[in-house]
Amino acid sequence: MDLNGGNHPVSDSLRVENLCHSFVDAGTSVDVLKGVSLEARSSEITSIAGPSGCGKSTLLYLMGLLDRPCSGKIFMNDVEVQDLNDIDRTRARNKSIGFVFQFHFLIKELTALENVRLPLLKSGTDRSTADEKSIALLNDLGLKNKSHRPAYKLSGGEQQRVAIARSLANSPKYLLADEPTGNLDSKNSDGVFELLLQMAQSLNLSVVLVTHNEKLAGRADRRFIMKDGLILA
C-alpha cells in the first residue's frame, strides 16, 4: 500500500465518508457513529468537540486504523484504507500515523528516550539514527536533560511531551490526538496545543484533535462538533 500518494495527487489529507460504527453492549447493538464525513488537511489542526459518548474518540480510532468501521470509507492521501489487511494497517500506524492520548501511555519500564525511539526501531531505523532523532525531538520539546530519565519519574506535562515526541518519531503525516490536554493544567494545556500547532505547520501534519476544551477547539483551523454519532457543524 502506498500512503504517500503513488500516482494520486499528493494532498496528505485524512478523509472519512459516511462512516458508521456500532458496538454490542450487554447484548444490545449501540450505533456510535451514524454516517460521519469530514476531512483533515495537512498543516492544519482539525478539532472534533462534543459531549462524552458522542463518538468522537471512536471516530479517531477508526481514522487511525485501530478499529474497523461497520461501513463507510476512510481515505489517506486519497487511498481507500478501511479494508486494508492487518499487516498494512500495522505498517500504516507505524509510519504514517501518530497517536497522542489523554493519558500519556508511556511504557514505564523504559526511559523517555527509549519510549520515543520505539516506533523508529520498529520501522527498521538503525539504533544510532533512532537515538539521534529521538534526542533531537526531545530537545525540541524541551526535554533536553530528561531523555535518560525513567518515564514514571517525569511530571504529567513532561510525560505528555514525551508521548508527543514518540508520536512524531517516524515523521507521520497524520497526528491523531485524543484529549491530549485533558489531564493537564491550563498552562500545560496551552503549551501542548501550541506545540501541536507548531508541529502541524512545520511538519505539514494533518492534526486531528478530539477535545472537550472549547477554547482549544476554537483555536483549530477546522472545527467539527459531534452529537449522538453525527457531525452537527
Added chain:
Amino acid sequence: MLCLELAWRFIIARKRPMLLSLSGIVFGVAFFVLTQAQTSGFEQFFIRTILGTNGAIRISDQFQDNVGTVEKVDQDGKVEFLFHSREDSLYREGVDQPALIYEALKDYPEIMGVSEIIEGNGVLNTGSRKSSIEIKGIRWVDHAQASDLISQIIDGSIDEFAADQMAVLLGSRISQRLNLKVGDRVRLIGGTGNLHLRVSGIFETGVSQIDKNRIYLHMGTARSFLGRFSGGSVFQVALKNPNRAPAIAQQLQNVLNHRAVSWQEREKVWLDVFKALRVSSGITVSCILLLSGLGIFNVFAILVIEKTRDIAILRSIGFSPQDVSAIFLWQGAILLSAGVFVGSLFGYAGTFLISVIPLRIRGIFSTDNFVVNWDLDHYLMAATIALFFVSFATWIPARRASKVEPAKIIRETL
C-alpha cells in the same frame, strides 16, 4: 531484537515473580538431572558389570526344530524359505562341535572375544566351613578377552592362576564367608570326587549374586572334576557394540543352530526394574517442572492483564499481534534458558556431591559410593521437559496478549 529487548526490560522490572518462576525451572531441571544420574547410574553399573562378567551373548544348547513356521521370502526374483522356531524346539544340552563353533565365532567381525565355558556345581570345604558354589571352567586367555575378569581381580593375579592348573579364582563374598585368602588351600567336593585347590586370586564384580556364588577353574580341571571330558560347554561372547546384541544373537542362532541369548533378554527382569525406577523418578520430578510451568502461567497471565494498556499502545505505534506475542514468548525463552542453564549447573554439582558420598551397599550391588551416571542425555531430557511446560505456560498468555484489541482497551482506559 526489539521484542527481545522489551521482553528483557519487562522481566527485570518484575524481579520477584520472575525469580520465583526461574527457581521453579532451576529446581525442576536440577532434580531431574540428579535423580536420573542416580537411577541410571546403578543401571549402567549393573549393565557394565553384567557385560564384563557374563558377556553380551551366551550361546548354549543346540536345538532341533520340531514344530515351526515357514516364511516365504521373495528377493530379486529368488524365492527363499525361512524356518522360525525356538519355543517348540527340542534342545540338546551344551554346544555341539565347540571347536568349529569357536572358529566360526572368532571370524565374526562384530565379535570382540569368545570364551568357551564348562559349567557345574560343587561345594567348597575349608574344613571348618562349607559353601555351595557355581563352577566356571575357562581358558583364561580367551575369557580375559570376553570379560573384565583381569580387572575384577582384587587380590592375587591372573598370572598366579595361569601358572597353576589346580588354582582357583574365588568370588569376594565366598572368600569372606569361608575366610579364605590368596595362597590358602581349599577342597572342592562333588562331581567325580574331591579336588585340592589353591586360591590364586579373589575377584569382585560388584554384583552380589555372582560374587557370592562363582569360582573359576581351568577348563581341563573343571572337565575332569565334573566328569564331562568333551562337549556340554557354553560360549560367552563379547561384542564391540553390546547394544547390537539382540540382532547379532538372532543371526548367530539362525546360523549356528544353537540357542543364543543376548544380555538384554537374559537380564530383562532387572533391566525392567531399572527402567521402571527411572521412569517413575522422571515422572515425579517432571511434576516439579509442571508446577513451575503452572507458576509461570500464573505470572504471565497476570502480566498480560497488567500490560494490557502497554500492549494497546505498542499496537498503536506499529507493533503487530505477532510482535506482542513474541515479547511474551521471549520472556518465557529467557526464563527457560536461564533456568535450564542454572539448573544444569546445580544438577551437575549435585551429582558430583552425591557421587562422593560414602555409601556402603552390599545387596544386589556391592559399592562403597553412590553410583552416578554422567550422561548428556539427562540434561537434554530435562531441558526438553522444561521447554514443553514453559512453552505451554507462556504460549497461552502470549496468544491472549496478541488478541488485545487496542481501540477497546484505550477507550476503556479513558
